Amino acid sequence: MIERIFAIARKEFYQIWRDKRSLGMLAFVPTFTILLFGFALSFDTKHIKLAVADLDQTNQSRQFVQSFLHSEYFDLVTEIPSTVVGQKMIEAGTADVVVVIPVDFSKKMIGGESVDIQALVNGGNSNVATTAANYVGIFAQSYSSLIRTAAMQKIGRAAYIPVDYRPRIWFNPELKSSKYLVPGLMGYVMIISTVLSTALSIVREKERGTIEQMMVSPVSSREFMIGKTVPYFVIACVLATLIIMAGWLLFDIPVKGSIPILALALLFFIIGGLGMGLAISTLASTQESAFFLATFATVLPTQLLSGFIFPIENMPVVLKAITTIVPAKYLLIVLRGILLKGSPITAYWQAFAALVIFAFLTMTLAIRRLKKTV
């Protein structure tokens, strides 16, 4: 029995190694996505292109502009003479934000009057626009509180700020989106290397008729199933380790929590994925239909409904309900808990239990279906 399973697993490894398509899918997809999501596709808004129309040209106005440039959020593209030029720059895309300082900026401020400044924001990318508008507001706010404190001190009264708001962000203090995305990426890569690869490799044997040779040989359906999944199990484990290493080395995401629990959670997720792949292989008779089924049943939900990119909290009620049956959602909860927060298992035990149930359910389903077909 072991001999036969080993023979099938070995053959499968040869085939994966030689089939450039499946090899590409297993090696290229994770590398590409980790680079894409980790580096290029960042949701952090930094280096917003700023153009300033300083119509006042006084010390005060220059000081106000400088306060924007101390941070890395804004890059001063140019100083412009008028609002009209700013509008053109936004239309041309050479500036994301145009701040217009009125002529009477310093005069009013010294006189103790309040000043209106104008900010034109390019709403083409709503994500950048929201952040940019917020930043302008925050900088203006902090500048005015600075002025107010100074003014108060001048007249000999202690600075008084009614509500002092100082947020402190835990677990991801720099609010780097890579820290949020890398755990999600793990779920995505695991799904591809388990569900999709297993389903395709078994359906390929059906398509080519090689499965008939198995049926005539002493190989039982159980041995065939184990032999076929072992290589993908090994590959998924290696990939999981590599992604954790990459997260640590490239994106500075250390494993803060328990490594054994992390390993167990991944193990259950991988087993569940393999079971899912096996179950799909019993439903599909061509590689196309297997690919289609696997994509719709697992890859797309993992991408869109697991909280990988789009936060589940912001979803409409119906979608939110659907996420309950997306296994990757639970993996992400556990991974983020362990990787970013280092929380104990009590914090995410429900999600962990969901992964165990996922593994158990899909394997049972796969074994039942295989008994009928093979």
Place this chain on the structure above:
Amino acid sequence: MKGGSDPGSAIDVEGLTKSFKTTKAVAGISLDVKRGEMFALVGPDGAGKTTTIRMLCGILSADAGTARLLGFDVKKEPEQIKKRIGYLSQKFSLYTDLSIDENIEFFARINGVKDFRRRREELLEFTRLAPFRNRLADKLSGGMKQKLALACTLIHTPEIIFLDEPTTGVDPVTRRDFWKLLAELMKGGTTIFLTTPYLDEAERCTRVALIDRGEILACDVPEAIHSLLGQQVIEVSCSPARTALAVASGDAAMRERFDDVQMFGERLDFVFTKGSAEDATAMIERLFADNNITVADIRTKTPSLENVFISLMRDRARRDAVEAGAEKEEKQW
């Protein structure tokens, strides 16, 4: 269950039946193949050959009937059987991304052949594939693929091998080589059960069963089948053959005299049972002369399997039509 324990019986089939949705693919066939035989199941496409062979190998389960291989029941004792049989499917079903050596090794390992290296050398020698052993199966010619498939089928020295149309789509040279290999295997005592649409191939087998629409029409040694219907054949090479066939079919006296006329390219075979051959020959010559048909050659021969098979199929079609209540005013070829 007769013959179940007969030690001389390799394949013993009783009333095997299989239907797919509405069509009856195999309609209760019975066969008895002795050990060491080379047995051919002959029939046109869709006759039920592949379904039969797949049921015997345990890939398909039968709706009704029993099949015993080497005394073991196909349904109840599949483990006993799987060790002892080999199956060569109609479609090439090896791993195209593995080399010749790797394919043979894989099949050796899943069949539990411990010392496969020696056996592999023997088979590579036997099939003359040794020079190409490291080539991927995908890069082999059709004939070489088929030989490799045979080598994989034989790796565990099976007692019976099932070959489903082994020479379909194979070039004539490889086809001849393949038959040489089969003859050697039979000499070594292996029971061979094969299907083929080619009647000339069936002539080389020890026994032949003719199958059409899921039923066995005849089963015997090739020589016996030739004389099965007590027929004689007059072979006429003539041109234009198509016109000749039309003229012969249109003549009432001809239809009365002959059982059947079968066209094979530029050749017409007139099949008859009654009267003398001289008389019949004269009748054909007269008719063709009257209709300006050039006769290149005319001779009497014993019917080939092909002639018999076509006659049997037509007989059956006629019988079916009568059973179905169709009005048959006169005999038709």
